[in-house]
Amino acid sequence: MTTKQPDWEAIERAYRAGSLSIRTIAERQGVSDTAIRKKAKVQGWARDLSDQVRKEVRSKLVRGEVRNDQGANCELDAEIIEEAAEEGARVVRSHRRDIRKATNLANLLMDDLLNTIQRREEIEDAIIDETDEDNNGMRRASMLAAVALPSNSKTLFQLSSAMKNLQVLERQAFSLDEKEKTDDADEISKMMDELSQDA
Structure with missing residues (x-):
């Protein structure tokens, strides 16, 4: 029966690494510690690599900790991104609703203006009949001015401006434009403020 020969290459590596005691190496490799010392x-x-081994162990631990910290940071980043995205989506949905309401209102006003223009003569006749018995004519003049061409032109201009702004806002809110946007939420808010000032 043959005796198993020691793996002297493995013993040398373990010995030079310096991380295990000579006795532990001997027990693992099935030889005496005296034989290892003699060899x-x-x-x-x-045992010249022990310092380098310790440094590498520390390095691995640090890399592992950094990796774990980065994992925690990534998770934290993911949470921050999720919260910010949810808030941004809420703002955009709110803007979309506001823009839709404003667009519907502008459409109603445009329809009302069209109706007024189409029936202007009829409305003017009704105003004259209504104010026939008024003494000073101020009421008749203000009512006729409300349906007169200059008033309708001014209203049409304001509605056209509002519709133009609303269309830009709607395209931005639904990301229909390809151009780069710096801060859509601020731009939409600014345009909504301008619309409310024009009204």
């Missing part, structure tokens, strides 16, 4: 002396092995 090391003959071969000139030195």
